[in-house]
Amino acid sequence: MTNYIKSITNPKLKLEIFTPAEVKKIHDATLWIIEKVGVKFPSQRALDIWAANGAEVDRDRKIVRARGELIESALKKCPPVYPLAAREPNQDLPLDGNHVFVGTDGCGVEVIDIQSGERRISKLQDVVDIARIADATEEIAFHWVPVSAQDTPPQTRGLHEIKAIWENSTKHVQTESIYSVHEAKAAIEMAAMIAGGKEALRKRPVLSLMQCTASPLGHDGGSIDAALLAAEVGLPTGFMTMSACLTTGPATMAGTLAVGNAEVIAGTVLLQLAYPGAPVFYAAAQTASDLRLGAYTGGGPEDFLFGAATNALSDFYDIPLSMGSFATGAKEPNWQAGIENSLSTFMASIAMSDMLLGIGFLHGSRIWSFAEMMMDCEIFSIIRKMMQGIEVNDETLALDTIAAVGPSGHFLAQKHTRQHMHDLFMPQFMDRRPYSEWESKKDNASDWALAKARKILAEHQPDPLDPKLSMEFDKIIEALEG
Amino acid sequence: MHEELFQKMAQSIIDGDSDASTALAKESIAVGIPPLQAITDGFVIGVNTVGDAFGRGEAFLPELVMAGEAMKAAVAVLNPELKKQGTERRMLGKVVLATVEGDIHEIGKTLVGTMLGSSGFEVYDLGVDASPDKIIGKAIEVNADIIGMSALLTTTMVKQKEVIETLEKEGLRGRFKVMVGGAPITRDWFKSIKADGYSEDAVGAVRVAKQLMGVE
Numbered sequence: 001m002t003n004y005i006k007s008i009t010n011p012k013l014k015l016e017i018f019t020p021a022e023v024k025k026i027h028d029a030t031l032w033i034i035e036k037v038g039v040k041f042p043s044q045r046a047l048d049i050w051a052a053n054g055a056e057v058d059r060d061r062k063i064v065r066a067r068g069e070l071i072e073s074a075l076k077k078c079p080p081v082y083p084l085a086a087r088e089p090n091q092d093l094p095l096d097g098n099h100v101f102v103g104t105d106g107c108g109v110e111v112i113d114i115q116s117g118e119r120r121i122s123k124l125q126d127v128v129d130i131a132r133i134a135d136a137t138e139e140i141a142f143h144w145v146p147v148s149a150q151d152t153p154p155q156t157r158g159l160h161e162i163k164a165i166w167e168n169s170t171k172h173v174q175t176e177s178i179y180s181v182h183e184a185k186a187a188i189e190m191a192a193m194i195a196g197g198k199e200a201l202r203k204r205p206v207l208s209l210m211q212c213t214a215s216p217l218g219h220d221g222g223s224i225d226a227a228l229l230a231a232e233v234g235l236p237t238g239f240m241t242m243s244a245c246l247t248t249g250p251a252t253m254a255g256t257l258a259v260g261n262a263e264v265i266a267g268t269v270l271l272q273l274a275y276p277g278a279p280v281f282y283a284a285a286q287t288a289s290d291l292r293l294g295a296y297t298g299g300g301p302e303d304f305l306f307g308a309a310t311n312a313l314s315d316f317y318d319i320p321l322s323m324g325s326f327a328t329g330a331k332e333p334n335w336q337a338g339i340e341n342s343l344s345t346f347m348a349s350i351a352m353s354d355m356l357l358g359i360g361f362l363h364g365s366r367i368w369s370f371a372e373m374m375m376d377c378e379i380f381s382i383i384r385k386m387m388q389g390i391e392v393n394d395e396t397l398a399l400d401t402i403a404a405v406g407p408s409g410h411f412l413a414q415k416h417t418r419q420h421m422h423d424l425f426m427p428q429f430m431d432r433r434p435y436s437e438w439e440s441k442k443d444n445a446s447d448w449a450l451a452k453a454r455k456i457l458a459e460h461q462p463d464p465l466d467p468k469l470s471m472e473f474d475k476i477i478e479a480l481e482g
Numbered sequence: 483m484h485e486e487l488f489q490k491m492a493q494s495i496i497d498g499d500s501d502a503s504t505a506l507a508k509e510s511i512a513v514g515i516p517p518l519q520a521i522t523d524g525f526v527i528g529v530n531t532v533g534d535a536f537g538r539g540e541a542f543l544p545e546l547v548m549a550g551e552a553m554k555a556a557v558a559v560l561n562p563e564l565k566k567q568g569t570e571r572r573m574l575g576k577v578v579l580a581t582v583e584g585d586i587h588e589i590g591k592t593l594v595g596t597m598l599g600s601s602g603f604e605v606y607d608l609g610v611d612a613s614p615d616k617i618i619g620k621a622i623e624v625n626a627d628i629i630g631m632s633a634l635l636t637t638t639m640v641k642q643k644e645v646i647e648t649l650e651k652e653g654l655r656g657r658f659k660v661m662v663g664g665a666p667i668t669r670d671w672f673k674s675i676k677a678d679g680y681s682e683d684a685v686g687a688v689r690v691a692k693q694l695m696g697v698e
Contacts, residue, residue, distance in 0.1 A: 042586065109636055109666040121670055148636035148666070157637055179635075220586055246544065248589060291542045293683045294593060296665070366665070 005091055005171075006138045006381065008100035008349055012389025015350045017308045023316050029258040030265055031068040033217070038063040039266040040218035043225050046270055053273045064266065071265060074272040080318040082279045084142060084236060084355075085204035087194060088170035088463065092204070093141055095236075095281070095320035095354045100387075101141035102380050104134055104373070105327050105358040107177045108147040111368040114454060119367060122147035126368065127164040130360070133370070133453055135169035136460040139377035142172035144210070144357060147368050156480050158183045159190070162207065163473045166194065167465045174322070174355075176210040176240070184209070184226035186476050188233050193469055202234035209237045210283055210322060213263035215248035224267070231271040231278035238322055239267035240283030245302055247289040253302055253309075260286055261313055268319070281354070282314035285324025298329035298364035299340030304347045311351035323348040326358025326376050327365045333372045333446045337362065341379050349383050356380075374449035378429050385425045396420075428452070484515055488524040491556070495528025498548025500555040507559035517560040518569050525556045529600050536685070546685070547593065550600030574602040575627035575695045578620045580612035582641035587634035590664065593684040594630065601688045603628075614645045621658055628679075628691055630661040639666055643675040659694040663687060 018026075033039075041047055042062045051057045053074075055066035084093040084101075093101050111122045114129060126147050134140040145161040152160040158178035165173050178187050187207060195201035209230040211223035219239070230237045241260030243249040249256030268280050288302035289295060297303065307325055314321035325345040330336035341358070348356055358365070359380075360373035390396075401416040411417050429445040431438060487510060494502035503525065510520040532549040535541035557571075564571060579595050581588040588610045595607045606624055608616060621629050633639040642662045649655040661679035662672055672680035679690040 107636065110668055110670075121668070150636060154637040154640050177636075214586055218586075247593075251544075289543075291544075292536075292539075293685060294543045294590075295683055366668075 003091075003136060004138050005093070005101070005141045006384060007093075007102075007141060008352070008384045008387045009098050011350070011352060011387040012391075013350050013387055015308055015347075017305070017351065018312045023312050026254065026258055026261060026313065027316060029254075030261040031071060033258060033262040034066055034071060034266055035068060036065070037217065037262075038065040039262060040064075040214070041224060041266075041270070042219070042221035045228060046219075046221075046224045049228075049270060049274050066266070066269070071269050074269040074276075075265070075317055077272045077276040078268065078280050078317065078319045079277060082236065082320075083204070084172040084174070084208055085195070085206045086142075086170055086172045087166065087206055087465070089204070091141075091171050093172055097315075097320075097352065097354070099354065100349050100352055100356060100384075101354065102139055102356045102359060102377075103142040103174060104130060104140060104144050104146045105324075105361045105365055106144035106146050108361055108366055108368045109150070110366060111147055112362075112370070114370045114450070114457065121150050122368065123151045124149035124160055124164055127161050128168050129457055130368065130370075130373070131165040131168035132460055132462055133373070133456045135171060135462045136456045137374075137377055139380045140171070140359065142174055142355070143169060145175050145177045146360060148177065153481055155180075156183065156186075156477050159186050159473075159477050159480070162187060162190065163470070163477070166190075166473075167470060168462050170463050172206065172208070174208040174210055174236075176212070178209060179211060179220060179223040179226050181222070181225045181229065182480060184229045186480060188229060188235065189476055190473050191235065192233075193472055194465075198233060205235045205279070207235055208281075209235055211237070211239050211267070213239050213241045213243075213260075213267065215241055215243035215263060216259050217263060219263070219267055224270070227267065227271060228274055231275045231280070234279065236279040236281055237271060238281035238283040239264045240285060240322070240324075242285050242287070242324075244286060244296065245288035246291065247294050249286075253288075253305065256286060256288075257306070257309060257313070260284055260310075265317070268317075281320040281322050282310070282317065283322040283324075284310040285327070285357070286310065296329070296364045298327050299336070299344065303340070304343045307344050307348035307353070308351040311348065311353045314353075320354040322355035322357060323353035324358055325349075325353075325356045326379070327361045328372075329364045331363055331367075333362070333369060333375055333449075337372065337375075338379075341376055342383070345376075345379055346383050346386070349387060370453035371446040371449040374452050375429055375445055378427060378449075382425065382427070484510075484513065487513070487515070488520075488527070491520065491524030492528035492531065494556075495525050495549050495552045496531055498545060498552050500552045503552040503556040504559055507556040511560070511563050516569070517563040517567070518571060520560060521557065521571060525553055529553050533601075543685075546600075547596055550596040553600045554596070573604045574692065574697055576604045576606070576624055577628040577630055577691065578606045578608065578617060578624065578626045579630040579632075580608035580617050580620075581610040581632045581634075582617075582638050582645070583611055583613045584641065585633050585635055585638040586610045587664075588632065590634075590684065591630070591632035594632070594663065594687045597684045597688050598630075598691055601692070603691060614641065614648050617645055618648060618652075618654065622654070626658060628659045628661055628694060630663070630687070630691075632662075633664040633667065636666050639664065639671065642667075642677070646675055646677060661687065661690060661694070
């Protein structure tokens with residue numbers, strides 16, 4: 001059984017968040033940062049690649065400074081369009097600038113148990129359950145590793161996680177939790193087995209890798225080496241900046257955009273210098289830190305603006321964007337969660353970010369909630385409906401029907417109404433019941449959302465992964481666990 | 483006698499002005515104010531003022547951090563003079579701080595170090611990617627009261643546990659209080675590895691460290 005995937009496409013709404021001159025100014029600032037301040041690459045291999053291409057490399061401090069021409073010429077080699085492949089080819093996702101696809105968020109450390117409602121440390125079974133529910137959910141187009149499988153060994157955890165997702169869903173897997181060479185090699189081997197060999201994998205990458213930068217202006221050595229391995233075999237690879245106003249970026253938003261852009265662009269250029277034409281994407285989840293505690297906020301007006309602003313940058317470089325949205329800082333599904341997840345996702349969607357992340361989390365991507373997961377899907381559906389805008393033509397103006405009804409009539413019994421009633425949005429989790437019915441039950445959206453998640457988990461049977469592949473994956477993982 | 487100078491010292495901390503606090507520290511030595519008095523009657527007043535304002539919700543994190551940096555700058559000037567005179571500033575305790583092995587994410591840990599330093603702790607910051615041996619070795623070397631460890635990755639936070647287990651194995655567990663922190667660190671994790679202190683942010687970390695030292 002395969003599911004239709006809901007995406008935003010052919011949007012009618014749009015937003016100009018920057019003038020072209022403003023984008024250029026941020027780009028110029030970025031080049032200045034990379035050339036004058038430099039970016040840290042704590043990887044021997046990365047430093048060698050930069051040095052071989054004429055960048056100035058400070059081996060002791062592991063800082064690279066590169067001229068604008070080197071950066072700009074390498075960026076031209078990034079492919080603007082490519083697909084994220086799924087185990088089921090009908091679910092391949094074209095990253096073509098005309099689609100917004102949503103994925104789950106990652107990589108949380110706690111889960112609100114789907115049955116007991118208790119908050120507890122996340123386990124492999126949670127990865128399984130979330131993958132299975134996501135597989136059956138039309139709004140979810142691809143997977144991140146949603147929570148950390150903390151009951152598996154740290155050195156192979158990332159492999160247990162992607163295996164669990166592949167075994168429970170046919171949709172594309174983008175992992176953000178593989179950041180070492182030994183795990184990246186094994187993950188590539190596993191992906192190649194699913195695709196039918198290394199060459200087939202290059203054409204249909206069933207796995208993509210997302211690496212976090214180390215803001216400000218740094219990268220993690222393991223992440224960089226893992227990204228280079230992925231780029232070598234043609235797996236889409238992206239660098240995500242989470243540079244935040246006040247702490248890992250300047251208090252000003254433009255400055256924080258420039259810092260994050262320098263991190264992402266320097267990482268992207270490294271991959272193009274090593275493997276020209278490798279599929280790459282831009283990734284970001286920028287926000288402002290809390291003024292009192294310095295804490296990660298996961299929402300707020302700055303967060304929402306970053307959602308649209310980053311897409312202006314990735315469009316300028318003509319590479320797909322994976323944008324953090326949803327992922328509220330709220331502690332439970334509530335007013336704050338509704339505001340933050342709606343506005344962040346609306347702003348990232350109206351800018352046509354290719355991939356959106358963040359479904360399912362509370363407390364700034366730390367605590368997984370199955371109810372929030374389902375409600376976030378509804379938020380996406382609402383925004384998707386809004387992005388379609390208002391169609392204006394003879395059929396939608398419905399003049400014949402208006403004339404037939406005339407003054408003081410109603411439209412409920414009209415043929416035109418029957419034809420178009422399903423153009424209207426039908427929510428799953430909004431309370432439009434009579435007041436007395438609510439008063440007698442006092443239930444709400446989170447109750448219904450949780451019930452839906454439980455129902456899917458009880459009933460949905462994903463297309464299984466070939467058991468032979470599962471056994472091969474076990475062997476690969478066991479070999480590393482020694 | 484030097485009332486105006488003391489007021490200026492406090493103000494330099496409130497303003498978070500390291501240049502001014504450095505200059506005032508030098509001036510205090512030149513006019514013969516005992517360095518310990520410069521700290522307690524001058525600079526510390528500023529630290530407390532900012533801390534109190536923060537507590538009332540009137541000051542924000544950058545102001546706390548800048549006050550901490552200005553304090554550090556003044557103390558750096560006064561410390562050699564303190565040593566020369568054979569006097570010592572009474573500290574609340576010694577803290578060895580580190581981001582654990584395999585992890586390079588240290589911004590939160592560095593912030594904790596600044597806050598502890600300005601609150602009267604002597605801080606030894608080992609930076610990032612610090613092995614259990616390195617952390618424990620330093621704690622023994624400086625006779626630390628507290629070991630503080632941060633981790634950002636779920637795969638590296640297990641190193642916090644390893645350090646505590648090593649301390650136990652080597653019969654050193656009773657000698658040091660252990661504090662843990664970092665984005666993936668939860669109260670459950672803190673309890674499961676039997677650490678002594680845990681905070682979700684840098685301001686809270688100072689409170690926890692003081693509790694562990696039996697102050698406040």
